[in-house]
């Protein structure tokens with residue numbers, strides 16, 4: 001070894017190191033302050049020799065020179081800190097260049113041996129002791145593992161991506177199968193054919209839910225399931241979830257109840273859709289695996305690991321789950337009973353997905369057997385309160401109301417009694433049957449403390465709700481009471497409603513919701529209806545119908561000849577975000593003869609308007625910013641808007657219609673609509689009173705001369721050069737027809753439409769560039785709707801194509817569709833420029 005300090009050779013005795021460093025069996029070397037190796041133990045020499053192929057004693061370069069260039073700086077940095085006393089020891093891994101050019105991994109631990117002024121000059125230091133271990137094998141093993149892990153992760157990612165794409169692609173044709181089989185079912189089919197159509201529909205539904213589950217699961221596996229963090233009402237979400245399935249439960253004759261005490265009816269922050277998905281999964285299973293008895297969905301405020309939480313419980317009285325199967329319950333593709341699965345469909349993914357969702361929300365899910373048979377599924381999630389927590393306003397309580405709850409299902413009685421108690425009612429009694437109810441009513445009346453309200457379940461053994469009502473109504477001693485019927489969802493047909501009008505004051509749908517209960521009770525004002533008793537089997541006194549929750553809708557009253565003067569009386573609300581469509585709609589309605597037309601630009605505004613004044617009918621656009629048509633309708637129904645709500649949508653798919661009806665709308669008006677479509681819709685829902693002579697409705701603003709002039713502008717001949725005919729670019733005849741020939745309105749409308757469309761067309765490329773698909777799709781959708789309403793076929797179709805490409809995320813087709821749309825707009829603009837209205 002060459003001496004880097006030539007004046008004297010270093011003679012620190014090696015036994016000193018052995019005392020300083022207890023690990024004599026490890027390779028230790030000593031560097032001077034210039035980084036040169038001045039001494040080393042035998043092991044160090046051997047290690048170094050095997051690494052470099054050089055004799056350590058012949059080295060005349062600093063130690064750093066032997067390190068891999070990538071790591072030399074690292075060592076130099078640590079070395080300078082040790083020598084200057086900024087740190088006393090370090091340990092790190094570094095790469096070492098070996099003789100054959102292969103890198104080796106060294107683990108280095110280094111200490112400072114401080115300067116010793118009393119020592120001989122060449123022994124004073126400071127020195128840095130380095131302890132070296134060759135870790136190449138371990139490192140390589142680690143690297144191999146890392147690579148294997150990455151490959152596995154990539155494989156999962158690819159598989160999940162494939163599944164996600166595939167599910168997405170499969171969904172579109174399934175939608176078509178569902179839509180078409182539904183349309184098919186609406187046609188004239190014989191018994192055998194309709195059974196085939198039903199089977200197709202059933203299998204397509206099963207397939208769709210399977211694909212949705214797979215899509216969800218692949219998202220979870222790829223770690224791509226992002227949860228939203230928005231405000232929602234726990235109570236509303238539970239009610240909505242149960243509503244979606246309660247019809248099925250009632251069809252099976254099952255009792256289904258929701259139990260949410262006031263303190264658990266919280267507004268929280270989280271992902272409402274995923275929250276709903278978990279509940280739907282659990283309730284669907286409960287219905288599927290229960291053949292008789294009940295399902296109770298409850299929510300309680302609880303604690304979870306010291307934070308506030310809610311526990312949702314779905315308890316059923318079904319087939320239960322064998323103890324040996326329970327541990328596998330929340331694993332993928334577990335299905336306890338294949339025969340049931342064959343009958344009802346299912347993937348064995350529902351519970352696994354639910355578990356993932358609950359865990360992603362920071363909670364846990366479990367199952368315990370129900371006492372007396374069946375299962376109880378329960379999940380608990382920690383909650384964060386919404387900033388918008390507010391106390392809902394319910395109608396004032398009639399303190400002295402004495403209420404009798406009549407239901408054979410004790411849980412419903414308990415839940416209702418609690419709801420009433422929480423609202424401040426103190427005189428509450430229960431009866432488990434019609435007979436018991438009658439005896440309680442008679443006794444109370446005789447004692448001079450008659451009941452004022454009875455909540456009566458429609459379906460009870462022996463004496464059902466109707467029978468009980470007949471008995472009460474026929475007994476003068478007790479018939480001064482208000483009767484509210486509780487009907488299972490979906491069982492109340494139009495006939496039943498008519499009968500209800502005579503025997504009951506109101507009805508509420510089961511499972512009973514807190515708001516609907518309070519509203520029905522709180523409505524004390526009654527509007528007597530002019531009914532004549534025409535040959536009813538049971539002679540009853542006619543009951544005045546209250547105007548509160550669940551009372552017969554206005555439209556229905558129309559059929560019992562409550563006449564309405566349309567021009568002065570009928571209030572219409574148009575909920576539509578697009579000003580052009582809004583104006584178009586209003587103009588048509590005005591021309592039909594309506595005098596009271598209000599507009600709202602989105603769902604939230606609509607809710608405010610409905611709160612402020614009554615409306616007889618609402619026309620509801622579906623796609624709107626802030627709050628869409630479905631959500632708005634649901635909210636309106638929850639707030640007891642009972643009049644007809646007509647969906648106005650550009651989609652003619654059968655499932656959209658179903659969704660509209662499910663959300664609480666009564667009918668669907670398809671865009672592009674014509675004047676006659678709106679007339680027909682008003683006629684249908686506002687009764688005969690609307691059938692005014694439209695021909696005689698003259699528009700003072702338009703002379704027949706103007707119409708003729710416009711008609712002349714239409715090019716009759718088809719262009720020979722294959723270009724698009726003027727009529728398809730803008731059908732002025734149809735447009736004027738829609739506007740009753742009012743050229744001024746048309747002119748205004750065209751100008752506004754063009755201003756808006758130009759703004760949208762300018763915005764679209766950047767929306768597409770930044771992949772804001774939702775906004776881009778909405779803009780294309782708006783252009784489509786308004787263009788078609790304006791009878792601009794060519795432009796409407798181009799916008800529709802773009803909308804579809806964006807919806808299906810056909811990235812490669814989007815630029816061409818956008819270009820085609822811009823060109824269509826240019827044609828439209830040029831056409832309008834040629835029109836001199």
Ligand code: ADP
Nearest residue numbers: 285286289320335336337346347348349350351
């Ligand atoms: P599936 O789509 O098959 O219903 P799930 O993951 O939702 O898949 O459920 C898995 C299995 O757990 C079901 O096939 C059934 O055997 C069992 N199971 C789930 N819920 C219930 C219940 N409420 N009662 C009895 N068995 C149930």
